[in-house]
Amino acid sequence: MYNQTEIIKDTSELGADGELVINMGPQHPATHGVLHLVVTLNGETIKKIEPHLGFIHRSIEKMCESLTYRQFIYVTSRMDYLSSHINNLGCALLIEKGMQIEVPDRAKYIRVILSELTRIASHELWLGAMAMDLGAFTPFFYAFREREMITDIMEDTCGARLTMNYIVPGGLMYDLHPDFQKKVKAFITQFKSKVTEYEDLVTNNIIFQSRTKGVGILSAEDAISYGCTGPVARASGVSCDIRKIYPYEVYDKVEFDEVIETAGDSFARYIVRVKEMNQSIRIIEQLIDNIPEGDFVAKTKNVLKLPKGEFYSRVETARGEFGVYIVSEGGTTPHRIKFRSPGFSNLSVLNHIAAGGMIGDLMASMGTLDLVIPDIDR
């Protein structure tokens, strides 16, 4: 086999000024959620990263244009599959705004509780996968233990574990499961007692800290100019929580803090997400005992027709701002639909934060961006 010096001696593989191009990415386009990075290296230092997209492009935006306003919501679960409930919510909010449907209070409360549960589940999965990227194997199992309780709640109430499709324009598809409140409370107690395990295993771990602190630094100005949202921007000190700035549903009635860190490195992005899980728990605790009685869905017409015009709605998913933009001609299907997915903007910053660093640090920078590839490709 080759060793390092032999490879560099072989000048045919090298570019003009001694650079080496390697492909980090899928071995096969049929594997799920793949991102192809063309990394230009000088020794171990990264000179340039070029993400190649399109492996999982399903033309969701075009597909939605042929579906009615009730039907297209389920497709958005397949974009950011880890916060599919929040994506569905964004689409439903747009239709309700456009048709001026008054959503019952009960539906609003349940939607917020389920959104926050989805956010925790997404961050749990990210935490496990991110620690595994950096070489720690066991945190994955600890994170999935808590996440499993949430997927159980989702399975009981929504009927699916990942692609829920529980939200319809005007409310919810069916009422809560009778055990919902009991199970959510059991989850909150479990989460609160177990969250210290993450601190012991990951946060305070010296190897994890030295691999993430000062790695992949993103300044606040760059976060704004690249269009970063969500925990990535908040770790750089940019206040961008849609739940605070443009409150939807009942977010203006609950008390929670927008988590902001100023360091802008990978460790700050990690801390923001861990703290956000605690804030989500805080929101759920305030709402879970106060779900009002009443209808769970508003009376809507059989065939939904948005009035002529342009509509935009935004929600805060686990990754940042998710926007839905619809141009309507007054028919039963959207004339043009565009999704503003948080993952795409967050990926565009990768070259900026990882170039000039070591290739071993690329995993930390990329992992903390929390990329979901179907969300980027759509």
Added chain:
Amino acid sequence: MFLKEYISDVVNGVSSLLKGMRKTGYYFTHPKEIITEQYPDNRATLLLSERFKGEVVMPHDANNEHTCTGCTACELACPNGTIKVVTKFEFSADGKKKKAIDTLVYRLELCTMCNLCIVACPSDAIIMVPNFEHSVFDRTKLTKVLNQPGSKIREGIE
């Protein structure tokens, strides 16, 4: 100064690693707190939620009767053409012409379990059941006819 920093780094590092190892050791010595389900072996006791969306079925009662009127609401509600309702005309006892289903074809390989057909159905003729083991050797076996042979609509359903 450098030596002091170096030694404190080593001490901190070792203590943080030991802290993590203690957690791992705790679960190693407490196997009862570990929740692992041995899936193919626990089929007898495996309980899925009754709402779990696994497959669309049409329930039939003891007289081999269903409640589907053939209104095609499910076919219209389906986003990806999973359901196809083939209707025919039946003559009832008093000579009246009545619309009824011939076959309700359900293509499981296209279904995304979005539940829109169940919500759209006005007579609750189709339901979702928590059956998730759909593997077959030939994908034509996934195209199913939901109404049983010889079945007819229950009396009094319009």
